[in-house]
Amino acid sequence: MSHADDDFNEGRRRFMASGALFVTFSLFPGARALGQQVIADEGAAVHISKETQALAGSLKTNPFLDAWIKIDPAGKVTVYTGKVELGTGVRTALLQIAAEQLDMAPALITFLTADTSASPDEGLTAGSHTIADSGTALLNAAAQVRGLLVDAAAKSLHVERGKLTTRDAVIHAPDGRTVTYGDAVGLVDLHRMASPVSPLKDPKTFFVIGQSLPRVDIPAKVTGGASYVQDMSLPNMVHARIVLPPVYEAKLLRDNAAQVMSMPGVLKVYRNGSVLAVVARGEWQAVAAQRALSAGSEWSAGRTLPDPATVHRDLGTLCTQHLEIADTHAQDGAPAAVKTLNARYSKRYMLHGSIGPSCAIASFDDGHMTVWTHSQGVYPLRDALAEMLSMPKDAVRCIHVEGSGCYGHNGADDVAAHAALIARDMPGHPVRVQWMREQEHSWDHFTPAMVAQARASLDATGRIVDWDYALWSSSHNERIVNAGRLVPATMLASPFKPAPSVPMVQPEGGGDRNAIPLYTFPNLHVMNHFSPTMPLHTSAMRSLGAHLNLFSIESFMDELALAAHADPVAFRLKHMQDPRARDVIRLAAQKFGWPRPPRKPNHGVGFAFGKYKNLMAYVAMAVEVSVVRETGQVVLERAEVAVDAGQIVNPDGIRNQIEGGVVQSASWTLYEQLQFDTQRIRSFDWSSYPILRFSAVPHSLNVHLLDRPGAPFLGAAEAAMGPTAGALANALFDATGYRARDMPLAGDGLRGHIDA
Template sequence: MDPFTIARRDFLKTSGALVVTLSLPAAVTTALSQSAGGKPPLTPDQLDSWIAVLPNGNVTAYFGKMDMGQGVDVAIAQMVAEELDVAFERVEVVMGDTLLTCNQGGASGSTGIQFGGIALRNAAAEARRLLVERGAERLAVPADQLSVDNGVIMVTGNPRQKVTYGELIGGQYFQSTLDWNKRYGNPLAVKGKAQPKQPSEYKVVGKSFPQKIIAEKVMGRLQYITDVKVEGMLHARVIRPPTAGCGPVSVDESSIKSIPGARAVRVKEFIAVVAPREWDAVRAAEMLKVTWAPPCTPFPTMETLHDHIRKAKSIGGETPINKGDVEAALKGAHRVIEAEYEWPLQSHASMGPACAIADIKSDSGMLFTGSQKPHYGRNGCSKLTGVPLEKMHAKWIPGPGSYGRNDAGDASHDAALISKLVGRPVRLQYMRHDGTAWDPKGPAGVYRARAGLDAEGNVIAYDFFAKGFSRQDVSQIENDPKDTLAGQLTGYAPKATILFQTPAEKYEFANKRCGWECVGPLLDRVSPLRTGHFRDPLGAETHFASESFIDEIAHGTGADPVEFRLKYLKDPRHVAIVKAAADKAGWTPRSNPDRGKGDDMTGRGFSYTERNGTLVAVVCEVEVNRKTGRVWAKKFTVAHDCGQIINPAGLRIVIEGNVLQATSRTLFEEVQFDADRVKSVDWATYPILEIADAPQAIDIVLINRPEVAPSGGGEPSTRTVPAAIANAIFDATGVRLRKVPLTPQRMKEALRA
């Protein structure tokens, strides 16, 4: 449920005093202050929950997801402008405020356009229908004799007979309802009586528009979550256990008495310091003496992590694909190819550690958060602090990058708890080690694959089995304190959801089985190695294994990797994506290259994947240095099909980001730990890709299918990259690396072996 009782206008009246440096967009204020008639509740079945027309005819769209920097809000504005027939520049998108937007699930699963945008498209189409209906009444002309151009309704053939959107409804509510499927979050769907436009009618969708906010960022003017200041606020820092599994025995507050105004707060195992000045809070966190016990060693060593996964008891699993009789086919096979792959624990390592600002009073609460799920964060903070849900207001402010359930989901709850404890507004800024060591980690896993071949080299059996930590030791939404550090440190027992994944592809092998099992968390209490969603959760991990293995089968049968894939793919879109990447890269079958005698060996690799309707194929060209083991992913060719494209230039930029981040994860990233703690605490201990390692070029082929509903672009190209690199390394060197990250050390060792 997602109830609201605070009227938007009441919110405007009461929140002004609290917020020093923030205000609502002027457009919103104007729309709401001039509204006449009763304000409809902020529920998805109200058109006014989605679209407002201002007196000047400009449009505000209320988006219940948000943009993490990739520009999805630009695409939303395009979709709304298209359906309403107003210029793109006249649409403003408001995001991430729980008093102004319905809970569409926040940023989640690359569904910003796929689900979030469709709701806005339907609402905008309905708004246009109602406006034209009103225009018909005003002009006394049947609606079918009217056309709309940039918010001006005019009589066809007599453009001087006209009325504008602003004249018809500007500043007032529509007071009209939509059909709503009664769901919140990603599945939320609404539809009016109006049919959205046919793609052939599009004027705005499918064209490239820039992000206006980028100028604000580049000129240093954008306010980030870390820049929010609230009257009377204290600066806070948290004190995490130095070793995993221990808790505080005593806190010696006299250890920080020399710092003006500094104090420690503690509830059960949760400890924080606050001070009026930020630098004093930093010093207090360093100086506070805490006695911790007991010493314990809950983790395996890094070297034995994957053995731990192999041996650990399964806590649950599934075999979602089980076609034919794989075991029988394997028994009867002429030859069996087997391989096993390993993926490490990885950190979101967002560009800055999380920050949140909270003001929790006895009967109301205000939360500023950088989390990509502010509606859920509001719910969780309400439960944690006891502030009634309808009195808890959360507002998302752009933060230092977000790629899933990162540390921002914890910071909001920490800030709310500290504010409640000290009775003052609190700005909590994590330090780097809080962000890197304590964010929920992308899960490690072991992937085993087998293929049975007949005498002619045809694949007659395919068996893929994944085993690893759940992608949800903590939920992807911070809806409940049990899924946050503040909750777990104050008595909420963690409870993992058992969830993993199998490869997303359409290879038509006669006998095919894909399954997974999860192993339990390494620690059954608050843990720096708990796992959670990280950019394309389990996508990079799973498809590193599955698409490496396809390459191994192709090589094992003497087939070209592209020809091999095309032999087993029948779905035309899947065939097309493979061909598109191969054609663009100029791929032609050839035997292993002459590796030459120089230091650098070169090679190329192929990979293809699906993700919730989006298809991606990648060709990677690498250079591998014989002496240093350095792998340079020198060039990528990416073919991308996400159905209808809303903003091609925006999509290209997003794909580039995915390719770079996935390259970083493949070549460099692994959380360091030992038996009692996480040792990755900063960029020196959790290195990521630097610009020296950026490719020379990324060629992108966008396949636009205007007639196919748009699917996501925010993540899918992440999962295709790791195997493309590994397969290129094999092509270059004849050596197969099956353990990520593909570090120079591992490369050198493999070349020597």
Template sequence: MIPNTLPQSLVDNPLLSDWVGFEQDGKVRVSTGKVEIGQGILTALVQIAAEELEVSPGRIRAVSGETSAGPNEGVTAGSTSVAMSGAAIRLACAEVRALVLAHGAERLGVPAESLVIEDGRLRRGGRDTGLDYWSLAAQIDLDRPATGSASTKSPTQYRVVGTSLPRIDLPAKIEGRGFIHDIVAPDLLHARVVHRPWQGARLVSLDEAAVRRATGLPVDIRREGDFVAITGDREFAVQRAALAARDKAAWEGGTPLPDDTNSPGWVLAQPSRSRVVDTGTPPAREAGEVVAATYWRPFQTYGSIGPSCGLAALSDGHLTVWSHTQNPYALRDQIARCLGLAADAVTVLHRQAAGCYGHNTADDAAFDAAFLATRWPGRTVRVLFTREDEFLAAPMGAAMVIGLSAELDADRRPARWTIDIASPVHSNRPGSHGHHGFRSREALPDPPPQPAVRNDNPDAAGGGATRNGHALYDLPFHRMIHHTVDPIPLRTSSLRGLGAFGNIFAIESFMDELAEAAGQDAVAYRLSLLSDPRARAVIEAAAAMCGWPGAGPPGEGRGLGLGFGRYKNRAAYMAVAAEVEVDEAVRLVKIWGAADCGLVITPDGALNQLEGGIIQAASWTLKEELRFAEGKVATSTWEDYPILRFSEIPEIELRLVGDRHNPPLGVGEAAMGPTAAAIGNAVARALGTRIRSLPLSRERIMAALLA
């Protein structure tokens, strides 16, 4: 169950009215600062609220990510929404229920213990009392701090939590009105931005006459500094003009990128700052054999099917912004900062779009729309990115060079373990490190100063490059060396899982290599180094599901592999097994997964998150890497940057093995690293040789086969 203590979200937003309100039509308003990005979080939060308030889920109206009407819960990231917002909503709703019962009991002159609430109505002895939430709401002041003292329901009492309800966000999406792209306004002004090709590039010329000829319809071309935007009433005309402007713009200066940017050598050649974190006691004497290996995770991007979109309108001095940002309050604050406005003169309203699971261009599109709205007051400006914009202008998932070494004792177990991580920072969201985070603001005249990045995300907050860098195994001495690669002429930021994807891939691949060096079974070797019963349980479950160890000797073109991780070493436990066939490329045959998520609010939602994570991780592992040419990102279409196709998705079998009496654990990123490791280990067995650099592409496989 969720601990009955005040979570940080309630400390930061203490008033009960921040979270709950009763509306005239028999609805209950439940507000959250967390936002829907495809993970089904709003459905889960509605279930938690309905459970504690004793109302049907259909009575709940969820308000999400609106700076004018909800709590500030920071960024929706890190697989923390249920643990943070869910815990706050649970306690707030329990306290509201207790206040209503106490007030109703006073009105009726009966003990509060004699009353129950059924779908919002107070009943006593099986009879309706004539009182309900809505008739009593005006008499109860919810503008009071939450105390966390109200009794919450135990899992044995749950009727809504733990069931799979239909997703509340799907009807509107199916009907074509659920996405930010579907927003229309009578005064809509369409806009496209011509992005700089690389950091610091200066616009030396733009043939505006040629751009106007290319469209043949009225458009406005706005140039301020190195920022160029095309606006007009006809979207088709604006789009054609923007495409022409890309070809007619001449750029110079700045920091063009070399073709080998996406390589370990380039990353290691950049400036860096280093630190060492030791855990445990080093062995008193030198151990025996040393096993070492180096792994590579490339720069990657988000691959959202829908491009980013933002809308903004300036009216009577107040700026309203519609965005699919993951942090509405930070977006509001940084837009206000960059446009010289007071924070209370800006409202950000979250509206859903294609899921991104990381810092994509949603905030950039929102800023572009906000800036242009100040140049077109009284109009609703709509900025839409193109596919090429997404590849060129988006922050990148940071590349990682991960070195591992282990000194083995007499039993062939690690006596001294070292992980050496070199990577750029993994978070540059608006507000991170004091940065505004907007690409276009740097192109405008007189950009505000961007403070130097001192460190990546702190380890205590889950880390950035170091996320899951500390192996969960029972290691007597663990050394982590972290090289923050900075500054670099690239904008890197949060991509699903941050450093956990690369670190778990490396650690779990290395664990297979250690098992091989010890002459032991890979699963048995892991279990010999694990005392955590929940970790052991998911590994044992996944191994049983796939029929470990499977048949077939190494190098016969078919392999079974396993990977394990606990996201951030404090969220959900996950073990994944993968079976592959390999000739010139990898074919996924089947994937199995076992997860311990503690209390699961929505089983179908949790399984969808785990399955989606497996599919995205498989795509990263087998296909995805950015290319660079002519000083810039050279991948601009799905042909240049292939992602996993529907036809390539294997059968996936999942099992939830946790105890519902344990607190809920985040699931959104739990599958990423274990999936990469399972596929990598399976490919190594199928080939009889290991490929340590991602993606496991046809080119790398052919090179391994010919070596």
């Protein structure tokens, strides 16, 4: 086995980490007797018993301490999380949190992420929940484990626990005697439920939390090492490629399997209903055979796609569920309105544009299926694969391996289903499946087209006295909750039916995420018009509806400020009571040099604010853009971003995420839109779906952090997406005098409006 193979032998590595002390258990054998609360975690049902409601973070759903931390007699410490690394740096930050409360150098800890045979079940890694939920759980679990070990050592040494100190898995007594964590763990049972109260360290003593620890996932990525599931190579592995239908609901009528079987290296042509694939010894042999198989396949007509010219209008008909999510009125009435504004905003369908096409490896041996996947939810995927394969859940194991270009609900789960179906027919051969670029684009779970309508009135003093907002959208969350949510499972000879589409509930929200402004208005009314049917496959992409909603809200705030003859920043502060929001607004303005520094022709400045989901990190930013009027090109020249994410774990990690979010949102907001017609998806490569190039990244992008030691962690990974869109729209208006309300903002559409 090669060195790369050894790096990815997760089964062996995890077994050695836990060794003979590994314990399997059912968390809630009597859950029904205890009574349960069920909450939504972007598609995964999470059960919280009455007994665990008071616990911190994901301890509510995984309350046993040894689900998070195991210590062997030699003192080796292994820490687990049910969350996964998606390139956001959370593996490093979570390691820092555990190391801090265990009083250990991070390098001494073996840290393992999501694996259905080893890790706690934390549902999905999504919605900027990882640090808030898993980080909070680890903070408390590690503190409680340390406390239990110190208590055990105190009894063993006959010393008051307050006189003992800990450092690097060793407990020290004042007289020089020591007890290792390995010795102490033999005196205490860690298979116990967590307590609502933890012996947390004073933030003033932190030596790991708050430091920019170098990310543990970066070295292999920048040196060409094996880093992703796409890099994996297992003994006796074969390669498969899929032939997908040209359009939704098309049925496979005939294929040329006999011809393809004669091609070099081809081992098998797999067909089950309309699921069609070829397996070969080598990857290029599989690619060549897939092209031949695709060319020789005949499909039925399939379903007609919507007319892109009418998708926004059609939402008015498709949205059949009308949900009032906010309705507040001033008890004493509000001052009379003297001016009322109305505005309509929209965004088009967009795709994830994952740089690395989705990939998975599956191996079927002795009745057990193992899948290496970059899915964001290994437990929901495990359950759906078991249903699709008619196998017991405990016979299916899903191990997370980071994917190249994975975020949101792209093809990761679907390609894992393809790999599992083929592997079941080829026992003893790990089957590697990677989608082709055109499949990744055409069969993506797109982010939905949306429309928002805003109306607000000002009184004589320039204060907003009423706010009415409505949005129209199909589902932002078709995550895997049953086998029917897996694309290949719907194409089998005996197909599975997808679970119905349902709206996500507030305060998290789906299409209505961040639709309720954080600003204070005496009268507020917000409606979510939800479509349970989807003209195109849609699901989760970073920030869900917050991208459009904050774009709309922050654009409208600027329009209202102009109508009130007020400075946009002062106007926001006038309507903002949350002190932490006021702090980030002031900080961003100060760092930018607001109000409105002198600037060159065709340059504009803009401001925006958002608190992600009104639950997570606060972000405010001031930006400067330049506009090339002849082409409609818009460049984000400069951004000054202020962030309050509570207690900061890794400052550089948060800056990475905010910087990446600003760049990605700039690409979405200015340029990205899915190309399609009534026959086909037409965005099948990078020329038909252009994204922001390196030449267009911001010339200056500075992130300013407000640290709040001891405060709860607030998720920051997706927090910049909405504010960036709003700030760009406002800066574009400042530069051109044209108020763009329909994304994407730049390009030919902008040029036409400027010329007009």
